[in-house]
Amino acid sequence: MKPLALVTGVGPGTGAAIARRFSDGGYRVAMLARDADRLAALAAEIPDSLAVPCDVSDPAALQAAIERIGAPKVVVHNAVGGAFGAFADIDPAVLERNFQVNVMALLHLARLTTPAMIEAGEGALIVTGNTSALRGRANFAGFAPTKAAQRILAESIARDVGPKGVHVAYLVIDAVIDLAWTRARYKDAPDDFFIQPADIAGEVFHLAHQPRTAWSFLSEVRPFRETW
Template structure:
């Protein structure tokens, strides 16, 4: 029986690359996102995968989706919280509701997901809960007031969970992506940038795969990845 990976935030970039990498590695893949049409297309591309349309910011919808998935394919061995709520603007200008919405996705979504998954992993003898983040988790730049506070809270929540669940055999890790991800809209925005400026979604997925399969004697919590030319 194949192990199961659950990935939230399966969009056209990192989420899809994660789904493809774990499918390639022999996992059954459960894919969660709001866009049911995109999930259906990817479900067709990856035989044996399962689409789980859901808005992770809605706790009841998330719980229902998780229970429905478990009834069909069982509990996951690996969970990757890749769903992200983002917005940019000065703290003087952004609507407070935007910060609240992003908090629901980035932090509360992770909390509800982990409260469901971690006990199941512990009972099964182990598992991995991986969160994809970025450098907003460690610094609050100008015009990031609607986003950075939620990513910082997300990282701290993940660290708290890692310290609690690690001794119980559940690996919680935070993958911090310090880069512009190579997508159609980022290529359009940074028209003059070279290929070396971007990070490839498939390379992010490869590092996620590595983290999810680290030996117990060498678990990492915080992993940073960036293109070789990135200034940091």
């Protein structure tokens, strides 16, 4: 039987691209997101995929989803909660909501899935992040704190389960992802200004399959035009 990959935050961009890459790589793919109709449409396109409508910020719903799909060999936490605004302007409830999606969902995912990986002696947990995990700009007060916490939590998990055979990695995406809304926002930007979801997916797949002698924890991707 094909191994199982679980991907959270499967929307029309990066999440769908990750699901397609793992399907192409010989996996059955369980796709988690809140939009049931969109998931069903993707499941009709992607071979050996399963649509699992789920709000990852709901621990009970997340547990029920994982009990339904079984034990994955690879988990990709791609779901993201984000918001722009300075600390004096943001609704504190927004920051709390983003923390639930970005940090608490990762904690629950790890607790629910890594025990089976440890028992099997192999597996991978990959988290997609961005540069907000490394710096706090003024207008990112409702978002950056949660991504920084997410990175640190992922590192704590990695140091725990790595010696037990489970690879945990955090992928910093320092780029504007090529989506319909980003194209509308950056109308005059050339094509190579954007990072392609399929290229992000390729790096996620690579991280999940690194040899044990050369595991990465923190990895970065960015277009050559990106200032850093």
